[in-house]
Amino acid sequence: MKIGVYGAGNMGSAIIEGLIRSKEVQPSDLFIKGGKSQTAENLQRKLGFTLVEQEERLAETTLILIAVHPDGVLPILDQLPEKITKEKIPIVSVAAGVDLPDMTAILGEDYPIAHCIPNTPVRVNEGVLGISYNPLITPEAKQVIDRTLAQLGTMIEIDESLLEVVSAVAGSAPAFVDIFIEALADSAVLHGVNRQLAYQIVEQMIKGTAALALQSGQHPAVLKDAVTSPGGTTIKGVAALEKNGLRYAVIEAVNETLK
Known part of the structure; x- marks a missing residue:
């Protein structure tokens, strides 16, 4: 299956x-x-995909992904070659802020189009992809989209009104987690662990903790309780996090992202 992609920036390159x-x-x-930048050319030298200059070449594909800044999505749709629209090649936009009604207003109510908000771990096939489909999309077109995007991680079909929340929690939160990783590593360095080893320990701990939560299906509080002995060191650390407002800080970070 041939796939077309507009854009090779941060998200576009992660998807590619x-x-x-x-x-x-x-x-x-x-x-x-x-x-206009050299990003796609530089990435092409590394990965060996087909770089196209004429948009008509995208008519050879089975699916088109649009991974550009939000203000570039509608102009691209408005100028799609007739070969693409006539064949009704399914299109997925991964830009926030450009909704399905905006896109179908250009392409038509029955055009097979989806709005997807992925996060950067799609680069290593561990992403979270919130997705909404044009209500009139055909099962065949939906299957093409699903089969492709499922390679990038976990797909979550959700009402488009909630995609921004998915974007904040799954899309922006990796930056929050990176800060948490850095802070934990700093604490290990403070107590004598070298920087490289500190990051290795913390990153593996987070990977393992997430895997345990996913595979066990247990509530995070249950998993937390399992490692917090009465009067022990871990519960003292938990109390320090609560005292310093970790939960509130996280909730406020998401709130600010949604503004």
């Missing part, structure tokens, strides 16, 4: 690398239309 890393998509099956 994730698709290739999945082994389900060969570099030669990716047709990338870059912008």
Whole structure:
């Protein structure tokens, strides 16, 4: 299956690398239309996908992903070559702030289009992808989209009105987690652990903790209680986090992201 991608910036490159890393998509099956910068060209030298200059080449694809800044989505849709729209090649926009009604107003109510908000771990096939579909999308078009994006991580179909929340929690929160990783590593360095080892310990701990939560299906509070002995060191650390407002800080971070 050939896939077209508009854009090779932060999210576009993450999607491209994730698709290739999945082994389900060969570099030669990716047709990338870059912008004015040299990002796409530099990435092409590294990964070997097909770089296209003429948008008509995207008519050779089975699915088109639009991974550009929000203000670029509608102009792209408005100028799509007739070959693409006539064949009704499914289109997925991964830009926040451009809703399905905005896109169908250009392409038509029955055009197979979806709005997806992924996060950067799609680069390593561990992403979270919130997705909403045009209500009139055909089962065949939806299958094409799902089969492709499932290579990048966990897909969550959700009402489009909640996509911004998914974006804040799954899309922006990796930055919050990175800060938490850095802070934990700093604490280890403070007590004599070298920096590289500190990051290795913390990153593996977070990976393992997430895997345990996913595989056990237990509530996070249950898992927390399992490692907090009465009067022990861990519960003292938990109390310090509560005293310093960790929960409130996290909730406020998401609130600010949604403004």
